[in-house]
Amino acid sequence: xxxxxxRIDQLYAxxxxxxxxxxxFSFSLDAxxxxxxxxxxxxxxxxxxxxxNGAVGLFISKKTQxxxxxxxxxxxxxxxxxxxxxxxxxxxxMTMHTLDLKETFTKFKPDSVxxxxxxxxxxxxxxxxxxxxNPYLAAARHEIHATLEDVIAVSSRLLKMNGHFALVHRxxxxxDIIDCLRxxxxxxxxxxxVYPKEGKEANILLIxxxxxxxxxxxxxxxxxxxYDEQGNxxxxxxxxxxxxx
Numbered sequence: 435x436x437x438x439x440x441r442i443d444q445l446y447a448x449x450x451x452x453x454x455x456x457x458x459f460s461f462s463l464d465a466x467x468x469x470x471x472x473x474x475x476x477x478x479x480x481x482x483x484x485x486x487n488g489a490v491g492l493f494i495s496k497k498t499q500x501x502x503x504x505x506x507x508x509x510x511x512x513x514x515x516x517x518x519x520x521x522x523x524x525x526x527x528m529t530m531h532t533l534d535l536k537e538t539f540t541k542f543k544p545d546s547v548x549x550x551x552x553x554x555x556x557x558x559x560x561x562x563x564x565x566x567x568n569p570y571l572a573a574a575r576h577e578i579h580a581t582l583e584d585v586i587a588v589s590s591r592l593l594k595m596n597g598h599f600a601l602v603h604r605x606x607x608x609x610d611i612i613d614c615l616r617x618x619x620x621x622x623x624x625x626x627x628v629y630p631k632e633g634k635e636a637n638i639l640l641i642x643x644x645x646x647x648x649x650x651x652x653x654x655x656x657x658x659x660x661y662d663e664q665g666n667x668x669x670x671x672x673x674x675x676x677x678x679x
Contacts, residue, residue, distance in 0.1 A: 435517060442521070447677040448496045451521050452489055453514045461489035463660065463671070464602045464638060467628060468553050469493035470674050471640045472600035475500055478548035481592055483538075483585060488515025488530060490551050495524055500548065502528045505538060507580075535580045538588050549598045550589040554582065556604045582607065583614055590618035593645040600642045608639060621647030626655040632663070 436442070440455045445466065454460040469490050474480070474497045482491035485504035492515075495502055506512040512532040519528045531541055582603075589599045599620050603611055605627060615622055620643040628638035636657070659668050667675065 435521060440514070445493055445675065447673065447675055448493050450492050450496065451518065452487065452492055453518045453521065454487060455514065458487075458508075458510055458514075461487065464553055465489040466493060466674050467638060467640060467658075468551055468600060468602040469497075471602070471624075471626070472549060472551065472598055472642050474498045475548040475598075479503065479546060480549045480551065481505065481542070481547050481589075483535060483550060483552040483589065484554045484580065485512070485515060485530065486553070487511050488518050488528075490553055491515075491528060492518055492522065492524070494551070495522070495527055499527070503542070504528065504530045505533050505535060506530065507532070507534050535584055535588055538592065542592060544591045545594050547592040547597055548594060549600070550592055551600045552585050552589065553602050554580065554585045556607070582610060586611075586614045586618050586620065590620055590645060593620075595646050597645045598642060599645065600640070603639050603641070605636045605639045611639070611641060615641075615643050620645050621649055622652055623647060624653050624655060626658055628658045628660060630660050632659055 436453065439457045440453055442451050443454050444451050452461065474494055476498055478500045480494065480498065480500045480502045482502065482504040485491060485506040488504050491502045491504045504515055506515060509532050512530050516530040519525060519530060533541060593599060601611065612622055622641060622643045624642040626640040627636035628640065629636050658670060660671055662668050
């Protein structure tokens, strides 16, 4: 089940085990926040784009009976995700596709998905940008293979009318994201900023939109703070990681 350099980690809140490797990629709090952010349909179809080692889809799986498809370009990460699906006995519900985002519609029909989630590369691919020398980490963090525009265009095309799209990103891309969502007929509906500590600037942005949704009705949720003054997780974050009680 495990290859060299791999380990099994656990998200206790959802009783999910996940195969990870520091050599290529490990899920971060972003994935847990995203999995807990959107309204997850009870049935239907969910697609997890830029799935990495499958963390977001795995964490959502216990909240729904919907079929979950994951799309990941890098074969090594997709393989880890596939083995995590088997490890959790989720083969009936989840499928990992080793697929370039741009090839999505060779496997999926447009207007067929109820929820698309994505934890995409955050940083624009610029000639001046310093990239991680590890190609797996570089691809996960920089828009080398897929831009924000690619992600949102594919998501919009996948979604049914009134389907939901949820994204975790960086606050400094906020205006880009809003512009891009609206250009692709997704109306932003719920926004939450996540702060590392009280008194610090936001470092994570969560945003949910609805395809062909009305322009009015945008909600800004209360701020979510990750750590308390002692450096421990705050109660809401603790519950996402370890469950209630």
